[in-house]
Amino acid sequence: MENVPDFLSLEAFLRSIPGVHSSFGHGIENDGRWWVKLSIDTDNKLAWHVVQELGHVLNYLSIDERLPTVFKPVSPPRYMNGGPAEFLSWVIECPEPSFKPDTVARLLEERLPQPVDDIRQWGNSE
Numbered sequence: 001m002e003n004v005p006d007f008l009s010l011e012a013f014l015r016s017i018p019g020v021h022s023s024f025g026h027g028i029e030n031d032g033r034w035w036v037k038l039s040i041d042t043d044n045k046l047a048w049h050v051v052q053e054l055g056h057v058l059n060y061l062s063i064d065e066r067l068p069t070v071f072k073p074v075s076p077p078r079y080m081n082g083g084p085a086e087f088l089s090w091v092i093e094c095p096e097p098s099f100k101p102d103t104v105a106r107l108l109e110e111r112l113p114q115p116v117d118d119i120r121q122w123g124n125s126e
Helices: 008-015 045-058 099-111
Strands: 025-028 034-038 070-074 090-092
Touching: 008 034, 008 045, 008 099, 045 070, 045 099, 090 099
Parallel strands: none
Antiparallel strands: 025 034, 034 090, 070 090
């Protein structure tokens, strides 16, 4: 099954980002679209830096270099379950089956602060 995306490298890379929780969900639709769901610790001082960086690379790298990915928040309504600390998640969606999760992992590794797990590389914590 060579066309089935392998999520291991993307999830391993995401796991190394400050504030990203270690458990993930992922799936593949019948037409080949795929997604990865993650949570970010809202109490981590770098949480919004992480959201900003992932949003930049995955949603709008540049006018000339747009990836076929979307990074967005997903959540049930607060009144049904609770607040963002427990129920706010983020999803990376890719509608292009030929654009594999390991490619996303490589592109994130190239464009996010390096080394990604060094909190000093993420700038100030304002």
